[in-house]
Amino acid sequence: MNVIDHVRDMAAAGLHSNVRILSSLLLTMSNNNPELFSPAQKYQLLVYHADAIFHDKEYRNAACKYSMALQQKKVLSKTSKVRTSTGGAAANIQAQSLPSEIEVKYKIAECYTILKLDKDAIAVLDGIPSRQRTPKINMMLANLYRKAGQERSAVTSYKEVLRQCPLALDAIIGLLSLSVKGAEVASMTMDVIQSMPNLDWLSVWIKAYAFIHAGDNQRAINTICSLEKKSLLRDNVDLLVSLADVYFRAGDTKNAILKFEQAQMLDPYLIKGMDVYGYLMAREGHLEDVEVLGGRLFNISDQHAEPWVISGCHSFYSKRYSRALYLGAKAIQLNSNSVQALLLKGAALRNMGRVQEAIIHFREAMRLAPCRLDCYEGLIDCYLASNGIREAMGMANNIYKTLGANAQTLTILATVCLEDPVTQEKAKTLLDKALAQRPDYTKAVVKKAELLSREQKYEEGITLLRNALANQSDCVLHRMLGDFLVAVNDYQEAMDQYSIALSLFFFLF
16 A cells, blocks of 8 residues: 555545645655656556645645646646556556546536636537536536526436436426426436336426426426425425425516415525515515514524525615625625525615616626516616616516516506506506406505506595505505595594504504
Protein backbone atom coordinates (compact mmCIF):
# COMPACT_ATOMS: atom_id res chain seq x y z
CA MET A 1 0.00 0.00 0.00
CA ASN A 2 1.56 3.29 -1.11
CA VAL A 3 0.92 6.88 -0.01
CA ILE A 4 -1.56 7.50 -2.87
CA ASP A 5 -3.66 4.58 -1.57
CA HIS A 6 -3.73 6.26 1.86
CA VAL A 7 -4.96 9.52 0.27
CA ARG A 8 -7.62 7.61 -1.65
CA ASP A 9 -8.81 5.80 1.50
CA MET A 10 -9.02 9.06 3.46
CA ALA A 11 -11.04 10.63 0.65
CA ALA A 12 -13.40 7.64 0.65
CA ALA A 13 -13.72 7.98 4.45
CA GLY A 14 -14.73 11.65 4.11
CA LEU A 15 -11.59 13.02 5.77
CA HIS A 16 -11.49 15.97 3.39
CA SER A 17 -9.41 18.39 5.51
CA ASN A 18 -6.78 15.68 5.98
CA VAL A 19 -6.77 14.90 2.26
CA ARG A 20 -6.31 18.58 1.43
CA ILE A 21 -3.23 19.00 3.63
CA LEU A 22 -1.51 15.76 2.63
CA SER A 23 -2.27 16.02 -1.11
CA SER A 24 -0.95 19.60 -1.13
CA LEU A 25 2.34 18.47 0.37
CA LEU A 26 2.64 15.49 -1.98
CA LEU A 27 1.92 17.66 -5.05
CA THR A 28 4.69 20.08 -4.02
CA MET A 29 7.04 17.11 -3.66
CA SER A 30 6.04 15.94 -7.14
CA ASN A 31 6.67 19.39 -8.64
CA ASN A 32 10.15 19.48 -7.09
CA ASN A 33 10.91 15.92 -8.18
CA PRO A 34 8.82 14.85 -11.23
CA GLU A 35 10.19 11.30 -10.96
CA LEU A 36 8.69 10.81 -7.49
CA PHE A 37 5.17 9.81 -8.70
CA SER A 38 3.96 8.27 -11.93
CA PRO A 39 1.63 10.32 -14.24
CA ALA A 40 -1.29 8.20 -13.02
CA GLN A 41 -0.46 8.86 -9.37
CA LYS A 42 -0.14 12.62 -9.97
CA TYR A 43 -3.53 12.60 -11.74
CA GLN A 44 -5.08 10.87 -8.72
CA LEU A 45 -3.49 13.37 -6.32
CA LEU A 46 -4.83 16.34 -8.32
CA VAL A 47 -8.37 14.92 -8.35
CA TYR A 48 -8.39 14.13 -4.62
CA HIS A 49 -6.94 17.58 -3.86
CA ALA A 50 -9.62 19.25 -6.02
CA ASP A 51 -12.35 17.19 -4.32
CA ALA A 52 -11.17 18.40 -0.90
CA ILE A 53 -11.19 22.03 -2.07
CA PHE A 54 -14.68 21.54 -3.56
CA HIS A 55 -15.84 20.24 -0.18
CA ASP A 56 -14.55 23.49 1.39
CA LYS A 57 -16.79 25.39 -1.08
CA GLU A 58 -13.86 27.11 -2.81
CA TYR A 59 -15.42 26.49 -6.20
CA ARG A 60 -13.23 28.71 -8.40
CA ASN A 61 -10.10 27.14 -6.91
CA ALA A 62 -11.59 23.64 -7.26
CA ALA A 63 -12.45 24.23 -10.95
CA CYS A 64 -8.84 25.30 -11.55
CA LYS A 65 -7.45 22.19 -9.83
CA TYR A 66 -9.86 19.87 -11.69
CA SER A 67 -8.71 21.46 -14.97
CA MET A 68 -5.09 20.76 -13.98
CA ALA A 69 -6.09 17.16 -13.34
CA LEU A 70 -7.57 16.91 -16.86
CA GLN A 71 -4.33 18.29 -18.33
CA GLN A 72 -2.45 15.63 -16.37
CA LYS A 73 -4.86 12.99 -17.72
CA LYS A 74 -3.84 13.96 -21.29
CA VAL A 75 -0.18 13.33 -20.38
CA LEU A 76 -1.22 10.03 -18.82
CA SER A 77 -3.17 9.01 -21.93
CA LYS A 78 -0.09 9.52 -24.12
CA THR A 79 2.14 7.44 -21.85
CA SER A 80 -0.58 4.79 -21.50
CA LYS A 81 -0.68 4.31 -25.29
CA VAL A 82 3.05 3.63 -25.30
CA ARG A 83 2.78 1.15 -22.43
CA THR A 84 -0.26 -0.59 -23.91
CA SER A 85 1.57 -1.07 -27.24
CA THR A 86 4.33 -2.88 -25.33
CA GLY A 87 1.81 -5.28 -23.81
CA GLY A 88 0.85 -3.56 -20.56
CA ALA A 89 -2.14 -5.48 -19.17
CA ALA A 90 -1.33 -3.97 -15.78
CA ALA A 91 -1.63 -0.51 -17.32
CA ASN A 92 -5.24 -1.26 -18.35
CA ILE A 93 -6.10 -2.42 -14.83
CA GLN A 94 -4.53 0.74 -13.39
CA ALA A 95 -6.47 2.96 -15.83
CA GLN A 96 -9.75 1.36 -14.74
CA SER A 97 -9.06 2.18 -11.06
CA LEU A 98 -8.34 5.87 -11.73
CA PRO A 99 -10.89 8.63 -11.02
CA SER A 100 -13.26 8.99 -13.98
CA GLU A 101 -12.40 11.78 -16.43
CA ILE A 102 -16.15 12.20 -17.08
CA GLU A 103 -16.74 12.68 -13.35
CA VAL A 104 -13.99 15.31 -13.21
CA LYS A 105 -15.67 17.24 -16.07
CA TYR A 106 -19.00 17.02 -14.24
CA LYS A 107 -17.35 18.47 -11.13
CA ILE A 108 -15.93 21.37 -13.15
CA ALA A 109 -19.41 22.05 -14.56
CA GLU A 110 -20.84 21.88 -11.04
CA CYS A 111 -18.33 24.51 -9.90
CA TYR A 112 -19.21 26.76 -12.84
CA THR A 113 -22.94 26.35 -12.13
CA ILE A 114 -22.49 27.36 -8.49
CA LEU A 115 -20.41 30.34 -9.65
CA LYS A 116 -23.25 31.24 -12.08
CA LEU A 117 -20.98 30.69 -15.09
CA ASP A 118 -23.65 28.76 -16.97
CA LYS A 119 -22.12 29.16 -20.44
CA ASP A 120 -18.83 27.70 -19.22
CA ALA A 121 -20.69 24.80 -17.57
CA ILE A 122 -22.56 24.05 -20.80
CA ALA A 123 -19.30 24.18 -22.78
CA VAL A 124 -17.67 21.61 -20.47
CA LEU A 125 -20.62 19.21 -20.54
CA ASP A 126 -21.14 19.64 -24.30
CA GLY A 127 -17.57 18.39 -24.70
CA ILE A 128 -18.57 14.99 -23.29
CA PRO A 129 -19.66 12.62 -26.10
CA SER A 130 -23.41 11.82 -25.93
CA ARG A 131 -22.83 8.11 -25.35
CA GLN A 132 -20.64 8.80 -22.32
CA ARG A 133 -23.12 11.14 -20.60
CA THR A 134 -24.55 9.74 -17.38
CA PRO A 135 -28.11 10.59 -16.22
CA LYS A 136 -26.84 13.29 -13.84
CA ILE A 137 -24.85 14.91 -16.66
CA ASN A 138 -27.91 14.94 -18.91
CA MET A 139 -30.02 16.33 -16.06
CA MET A 140 -27.57 19.16 -15.40
CA LEU A 141 -27.34 19.90 -19.13
CA ALA A 142 -31.14 19.93 -19.46
CA ASN A 143 -31.51 22.41 -16.60
CA LEU A 144 -28.75 24.63 -18.00
CA TYR A 145 -30.21 24.52 -21.52
CA ARG A 146 -33.67 25.44 -20.18
CA LYS A 147 -32.24 28.34 -18.18
CA ALA A 148 -30.40 29.56 -21.31
CA GLY A 149 -33.59 29.37 -23.39
CA GLN A 150 -32.31 26.46 -25.52
CA GLU A 151 -35.57 24.57 -25.23
CA ARG A 152 -35.04 21.93 -27.94
CA SER A 153 -31.70 20.88 -26.48
CA ALA A 154 -33.25 20.85 -23.00
CA VAL A 155 -36.07 18.55 -24.18
CA THR A 156 -33.55 16.16 -25.78
CA SER A 157 -31.50 15.98 -22.57
CA TYR A 158 -34.54 15.48 -20.32
CA LYS A 159 -35.74 12.66 -22.60
CA GLU A 160 -32.32 11.04 -22.36
CA VAL A 161 -32.57 11.14 -18.55
CA LEU A 162 -35.98 9.42 -18.75
CA ARG A 163 -34.67 6.83 -21.20
CA GLN A 164 -32.06 5.83 -18.63
CA CYS A 165 -34.15 6.48 -15.49
CA PRO A 166 -37.90 6.35 -16.31
CA LEU A 167 -38.87 7.33 -12.74
CA ALA A 168 -36.91 10.62 -12.79
CA LEU A 169 -39.90 12.76 -11.81
CA ASP A 170 -38.08 16.11 -11.88
CA ALA A 171 -37.09 15.38 -15.49
CA ILE A 172 -40.77 14.71 -16.20
CA ILE A 173 -41.69 18.10 -14.70
CA GLY A 174 -38.93 19.67 -16.81
CA LEU A 175 -40.42 18.22 -20.02
CA LEU A 176 -43.96 19.31 -19.09
CA SER A 177 -42.70 22.83 -18.33
CA LEU A 178 -41.32 22.93 -21.87
CA SER A 179 -44.77 22.18 -23.34
CA VAL A 180 -44.12 18.51 -24.13
CA LYS A 181 -47.52 16.78 -24.16
CA GLY A 182 -48.46 14.79 -21.07
CA ALA A 183 -49.37 11.76 -23.21
CA GLU A 184 -45.90 11.71 -24.79
CA VAL A 185 -44.21 11.95 -21.39
CA ALA A 186 -46.47 9.24 -19.94
CA SER A 187 -45.58 6.90 -22.82
CA MET A 188 -41.91 7.08 -21.76
CA THR A 189 -42.79 5.69 -18.32
CA MET A 190 -45.44 3.17 -19.38
CA ASP A 191 -43.18 0.10 -19.31
CA VAL A 192 -42.03 0.69 -15.74
CA ILE A 193 -45.59 1.50 -14.56
CA GLN A 194 -46.89 -1.78 -16.00
CA SER A 195 -43.98 -3.86 -14.71
CA MET A 196 -44.09 -2.70 -11.08
CA PRO A 197 -46.85 -2.90 -8.45
CA ASN A 198 -48.32 0.21 -6.75
CA LEU A 199 -47.23 2.64 -9.48
CA ASP A 200 -50.65 3.08 -11.11
CA TRP A 201 -50.81 6.63 -9.61
CA LEU A 202 -47.89 7.84 -11.75
CA SER A 203 -49.91 8.36 -14.94
CA VAL A 204 -52.41 10.49 -12.94
CA TRP A 205 -49.49 12.40 -11.36
CA ILE A 206 -48.12 13.19 -14.83
CA LYS A 207 -51.57 14.34 -15.94
CA ALA A 208 -51.82 16.67 -12.91
CA TYR A 209 -48.50 18.37 -13.64
CA ALA A 210 -49.36 18.59 -17.35
CA PHE A 211 -52.47 20.58 -16.35
CA ILE A 212 -50.36 22.79 -14.03
CA HIS A 213 -47.88 23.70 -16.76
CA ALA A 214 -50.68 24.23 -19.29
CA GLY A 215 -52.28 26.76 -16.92
CA ASP A 216 -55.45 24.65 -16.51
CA ASN A 217 -55.71 25.29 -12.78
CA GLN A 218 -59.16 23.80 -12.13
CA ARG A 219 -58.36 20.46 -13.76
CA ALA A 220 -54.98 20.45 -12.01
CA ILE A 221 -56.76 20.94 -8.65
CA ASN A 222 -59.25 18.17 -9.37
CA THR A 223 -56.51 15.75 -10.47
CA ILE A 224 -54.23 16.42 -7.49
CA CYS A 225 -57.20 16.08 -5.12
CA SER A 226 -58.01 12.69 -6.65
CA LEU A 227 -54.38 11.63 -6.04
CA GLU A 228 -54.33 13.03 -2.52
CA LYS A 229 -57.45 11.08 -1.62
CA LYS A 230 -55.76 7.78 -2.51
CA SER A 231 -54.86 6.08 0.77
CA LEU A 232 -51.24 5.41 -0.29
CA LEU A 233 -50.57 9.06 -1.18
CA ARG A 234 -52.63 10.76 1.51
CA ASP A 235 -50.73 13.49 3.41
CA ASN A 236 -47.86 13.61 0.91
CA VAL A 237 -46.15 16.95 1.53
CA ASP A 238 -45.04 17.51 -2.08
CA LEU A 239 -48.58 16.95 -3.36
CA LEU A 240 -50.02 19.29 -0.73
CA VAL A 241 -47.52 22.04 -1.64
CA SER A 242 -48.36 21.61 -5.34
CA LEU A 243 -52.07 21.74 -4.54
CA ALA A 244 -51.59 24.88 -2.43
CA ASP A 245 -49.63 26.50 -5.25
CA VAL A 246 -52.34 25.73 -7.82
CA TYR A 247 -55.03 27.11 -5.50
CA PHE A 248 -52.90 30.26 -5.24
CA ARG A 249 -52.59 30.51 -9.04
CA ALA A 250 -56.35 30.07 -9.33
CA GLY A 251 -56.88 33.01 -6.96
CA ASP A 252 -58.26 30.84 -4.14
CA THR A 253 -56.25 32.33 -1.28
CA LYS A 254 -58.23 30.63 1.49
CA ASN A 255 -57.62 27.08 0.25
CA ALA A 256 -54.02 27.89 -0.70
CA ILE A 257 -53.21 28.99 2.87
CA LEU A 258 -55.07 25.97 4.26
CA LYS A 259 -53.03 23.50 2.21
CA PHE A 260 -49.72 25.26 2.94
CA GLU A 261 -50.51 25.07 6.66
CA GLN A 262 -51.38 21.39 6.34
CA ALA A 263 -48.08 20.68 4.58
CA GLN A 264 -46.16 22.68 7.18
CA MET A 265 -47.76 20.73 10.03
CA LEU A 266 -46.72 17.44 8.41
CA ASP A 267 -43.14 18.66 7.83
CA PRO A 268 -41.96 21.42 10.22
CA TYR A 269 -38.69 21.68 8.24
CA LEU A 270 -40.46 22.35 4.94
CA ILE A 271 -38.89 25.13 2.84
CA LYS A 272 -40.31 24.58 -0.65
CA GLY A 273 -43.36 26.77 -1.32
CA MET A 274 -43.05 28.66 1.95
CA ASP A 275 -42.16 31.87 0.06
CA VAL A 276 -45.59 31.82 -1.59
CA TYR A 277 -47.22 31.00 1.77
CA GLY A 278 -45.38 33.90 3.43
CA TYR A 279 -46.42 36.25 0.62
CA LEU A 280 -50.09 35.26 0.98
CA MET A 281 -49.98 35.68 4.75
CA ALA A 282 -48.35 39.11 4.39
CA ARG A 283 -50.88 40.17 1.76
CA GLU A 284 -53.69 39.12 4.08
CA GLY A 285 -52.16 41.23 6.86
CA HIS A 286 -50.83 38.49 9.17
CA LEU A 287 -47.48 40.26 9.58
CA GLU A 288 -46.64 38.86 13.02
CA ASP A 289 -47.09 35.30 11.73
CA VAL A 290 -44.95 36.15 8.68
CA GLU A 291 -42.16 37.44 10.93
CA VAL A 292 -42.25 34.21 12.98
CA LEU A 293 -42.29 32.08 9.80
CA GLY A 294 -39.28 33.93 8.36
CA GLY A 295 -37.31 33.51 11.60
CA ARG A 296 -38.10 29.81 11.75
CA LEU A 297 -36.98 29.25 8.16
CA PHE A 298 -33.73 31.16 8.72
CA ASN A 299 -33.00 28.69 11.53
CA ILE A 300 -33.57 25.82 9.10
CA SER A 301 -31.43 27.26 6.27
CA ASP A 302 -30.28 30.73 5.27
CA GLN A 303 -28.88 29.33 2.01
CA HIS A 304 -32.31 29.09 0.39
CA ALA A 305 -34.19 32.01 -1.17
CA GLU A 306 -37.44 31.33 0.72
CA PRO A 307 -36.64 32.84 4.17
CA TRP A 308 -35.23 35.97 2.51
CA VAL A 309 -38.40 36.34 0.40
CA ILE A 310 -40.62 35.88 3.46
CA SER A 311 -38.72 38.57 5.40
CA GLY A 312 -38.88 40.75 2.27
CA CYS A 313 -42.67 40.35 2.12
CA HIS A 314 -42.88 41.39 5.77
CA SER A 315 -40.86 44.53 4.97
CA PHE A 316 -42.84 45.27 1.80
CA TYR A 317 -46.24 45.12 3.51
CA SER A 318 -44.79 47.21 6.36
CA LYS A 319 -44.01 49.81 3.65
CA ARG A 320 -40.23 49.46 4.11
CA TYR A 321 -39.53 49.17 0.41
CA SER A 322 -35.74 49.70 0.54
CA ARG A 323 -35.42 46.82 2.98
CA ALA A 324 -37.73 44.65 0.81
CA LEU A 325 -35.56 45.49 -2.22
CA TYR A 326 -32.38 44.37 -0.41
CA LEU A 327 -33.96 41.12 0.79
CA GLY A 328 -35.38 40.36 -2.66
CA ALA A 329 -31.94 40.92 -4.23
CA LYS A 330 -30.37 38.59 -1.66
CA ALA A 331 -32.94 35.90 -2.47
CA ILE A 332 -32.21 36.23 -6.21
CA GLN A 333 -28.50 35.93 -5.48
CA LEU A 334 -29.19 32.58 -3.80
CA ASN A 335 -31.62 31.37 -6.47
CA SER A 336 -31.89 33.29 -9.73
CA ASN A 337 -34.92 31.14 -10.68
CA SER A 338 -36.98 32.23 -7.65
CA VAL A 339 -40.13 33.72 -9.18
CA GLN A 340 -41.34 35.02 -5.83
CA ALA A 341 -38.02 36.82 -5.24
CA LEU A 342 -38.22 38.47 -8.67
CA LEU A 343 -41.81 39.58 -7.97
CA LEU A 344 -40.83 40.94 -4.56
CA LYS A 345 -37.92 42.94 -5.96
CA GLY A 346 -40.04 44.13 -8.90
CA ALA A 347 -42.84 45.31 -6.60
CA ALA A 348 -40.37 47.12 -4.32
CA LEU A 349 -38.74 48.87 -7.30
CA ARG A 350 -42.17 49.87 -8.65
CA ASN A 351 -43.25 51.36 -5.33
CA MET A 352 -39.95 53.25 -5.11
CA GLY A 353 -40.67 54.82 -8.51
CA ARG A 354 -38.01 52.81 -10.37
CA VAL A 355 -40.55 51.49 -12.87
CA GLN A 356 -38.20 50.57 -15.74
CA GLU A 357 -36.05 48.41 -13.43
CA ALA A 358 -39.22 46.82 -12.05
CA ILE A 359 -40.37 45.92 -15.59
CA ILE A 360 -37.13 43.96 -16.17
CA HIS A 361 -37.80 41.82 -13.06
CA PHE A 362 -41.46 41.18 -13.88
CA ARG A 363 -40.51 40.13 -17.42
CA GLU A 364 -37.96 37.64 -16.08
CA ALA A 365 -40.61 36.27 -13.68
CA MET A 366 -42.97 35.89 -16.67
CA ARG A 367 -40.30 33.96 -18.60
CA LEU A 368 -39.79 31.55 -15.71
CA ALA A 369 -43.50 31.14 -14.86
CA PRO A 370 -45.59 31.88 -17.98
CA CYS A 371 -48.77 30.53 -16.33
CA ARG A 372 -48.60 32.70 -13.19
CA LEU A 373 -50.95 35.64 -13.54
CA ASP A 374 -49.33 37.69 -10.77
CA CYS A 375 -46.25 38.08 -13.00
CA TYR A 376 -48.41 39.69 -15.69
CA GLU A 377 -50.32 41.78 -13.13
CA GLY A 378 -47.05 43.23 -11.84
CA LEU A 379 -45.98 44.20 -15.34
CA ILE A 380 -49.39 45.72 -16.14
CA ASP A 381 -49.25 47.76 -12.92
CA CYS A 382 -45.87 49.12 -14.07
CA TYR A 383 -47.27 50.09 -17.46
CA LEU A 384 -50.23 51.83 -15.84
CA ALA A 385 -47.93 53.60 -13.36
CA SER A 386 -45.98 55.06 -16.29
CA ASN A 387 -49.17 55.91 -18.26
CA GLY A 388 -48.50 53.11 -20.72
CA ILE A 389 -52.18 52.20 -21.16
CA ARG A 390 -51.56 50.95 -24.68
CA GLU A 391 -48.83 48.52 -23.50
CA ALA A 392 -50.98 47.44 -20.55
CA MET A 393 -53.93 46.78 -22.87
CA GLY A 394 -51.75 44.76 -25.22
CA MET A 395 -50.44 42.64 -22.34
CA ALA A 396 -53.94 42.12 -20.85
CA ASN A 397 -55.31 41.04 -24.24
CA ASN A 398 -52.40 38.65 -24.67
CA ILE A 399 -53.10 37.02 -21.29
CA TYR A 400 -56.80 36.76 -22.15
CA LYS A 401 -56.07 35.03 -25.47
CA THR A 402 -53.29 32.79 -24.15
CA LEU A 403 -54.79 31.59 -20.86
CA GLY A 404 -58.47 31.76 -21.80
CA ALA A 405 -61.48 33.57 -20.40
CA ASN A 406 -61.51 32.80 -16.69
CA ALA A 407 -62.43 35.05 -13.77
CA GLN A 408 -58.83 36.17 -13.27
CA THR A 409 -57.97 37.01 -16.90
CA LEU A 410 -61.31 38.75 -17.37
CA THR A 411 -60.69 40.87 -14.27
CA ILE A 412 -57.16 41.79 -15.38
CA LEU A 413 -58.45 42.93 -18.77
CA ALA A 414 -61.32 44.82 -17.11
CA THR A 415 -58.86 46.57 -14.75
CA VAL A 416 -56.97 48.00 -17.74
CA CYS A 417 -60.23 48.94 -19.52
CA LEU A 418 -61.27 50.93 -16.44
CA GLU A 419 -58.25 53.21 -16.98
CA ASP A 420 -59.61 54.43 -20.32
CA PRO A 421 -62.98 56.32 -20.41
CA VAL A 422 -63.64 54.90 -23.88
CA THR A 423 -63.63 51.27 -22.66
CA GLN A 424 -65.75 51.62 -19.49
CA GLU A 425 -68.67 49.62 -20.93
CA LYS A 426 -66.31 46.86 -22.04
CA ALA A 427 -64.92 46.74 -18.50
CA LYS A 428 -68.43 46.31 -17.10
CA THR A 429 -69.18 43.43 -19.51
CA LEU A 430 -65.90 41.70 -18.63
CA LEU A 431 -66.51 42.03 -14.88
CA ASP A 432 -70.04 40.64 -15.26
CA LYS A 433 -68.59 37.61 -17.07
CA ALA A 434 -65.96 37.15 -14.35
CA LEU A 435 -68.56 37.31 -11.57
CA ALA A 436 -70.84 34.91 -13.47
CA GLN A 437 -67.99 32.39 -13.35
CA ARG A 438 -66.90 33.15 -9.75
CA PRO A 439 -69.30 35.31 -7.72
CA ASP A 440 -66.91 35.19 -4.74
CA TYR A 441 -63.83 36.45 -6.64
CA THR A 442 -62.91 39.46 -4.50
CA LYS A 443 -60.82 41.33 -7.11
CA ALA A 444 -63.74 41.26 -9.57
CA VAL A 445 -66.20 42.37 -6.88
CA VAL A 446 -63.95 45.30 -5.87
CA LYS A 447 -63.48 46.48 -9.47
CA LYS A 448 -67.21 46.17 -10.24
CA ALA A 449 -68.02 48.14 -7.07
CA GLU A 450 -65.53 50.86 -8.07
CA LEU A 451 -67.22 51.11 -11.48
CA LEU A 452 -70.70 51.32 -9.94
CA SER A 453 -69.46 54.02 -7.56
CA ARG A 454 -68.22 56.10 -10.50
CA GLU A 455 -71.60 55.71 -12.16
CA GLN A 456 -73.33 56.54 -8.84
CA LYS A 457 -75.34 53.31 -9.02
CA TYR A 458 -75.29 52.92 -5.26
CA GLU A 459 -78.24 50.55 -4.81
CA GLU A 460 -76.77 48.17 -7.39
CA GLY A 461 -73.42 48.39 -5.62
CA ILE A 462 -75.01 47.62 -2.26
CA THR A 463 -76.67 44.50 -3.69
CA LEU A 464 -73.37 43.37 -5.26
CA LEU A 465 -71.42 43.76 -2.01
CA ARG A 466 -74.11 42.15 0.16
CA ASN A 467 -74.12 39.10 -2.14
CA ALA A 468 -70.32 38.89 -2.03
CA LEU A 469 -70.28 39.16 1.78
CA ALA A 470 -72.92 36.45 2.22
CA ASN A 471 -70.24 33.72 2.00
CA GLN A 472 -67.10 35.55 3.12
CA SER A 473 -65.93 38.35 5.41
CA ASP A 474 -63.44 40.82 3.94
CA CYS A 475 -62.48 44.17 5.47
CA VAL A 476 -62.19 45.88 2.05
CA LEU A 477 -65.65 44.73 1.01
CA HIS A 478 -67.18 45.80 4.36
CA ARG A 479 -65.50 49.21 4.04
CA MET A 480 -66.78 49.65 0.48
CA LEU A 481 -70.29 48.64 1.55
CA GLY A 482 -70.06 51.30 4.27
CA ASP A 483 -69.14 53.91 1.62
CA PHE A 484 -72.14 52.93 -0.53
CA LEU A 485 -74.50 53.06 2.47
CA VAL A 486 -73.27 56.58 3.32
CA ALA A 487 -74.06 57.59 -0.28
CA VAL A 488 -77.71 56.55 0.23
CA ASN A 489 -77.84 58.20 3.70
CA ASP A 490 -78.07 54.90 5.62
CA TYR A 491 -75.61 56.06 8.27
CA GLN A 492 -76.49 53.55 10.98
CA GLU A 493 -75.74 50.48 8.88
CA ALA A 494 -72.74 52.25 7.37
CA MET A 495 -71.33 52.60 10.89
CA ASP A 496 -71.96 48.89 11.47
CA GLN A 497 -70.05 48.01 8.26
CA TYR A 498 -67.15 50.30 9.15
CA SER A 499 -67.00 48.71 12.61
CA ILE A 500 -66.83 45.23 11.10
CA ALA A 501 -64.13 46.39 8.65
CA LEU A 502 -62.11 47.89 11.50
CA SER A 503 -62.46 44.80 13.68
CA LEU A 504 -61.24 42.63 10.79
CA PHE A 505 -58.37 45.06 10.13
CA PHE A 506 -57.19 45.02 13.75
CA PHE A 507 -57.69 41.23 13.92
CA LEU A 508 -55.27 40.90 10.99
CA PHE A 509 -52.67 43.10 12.64
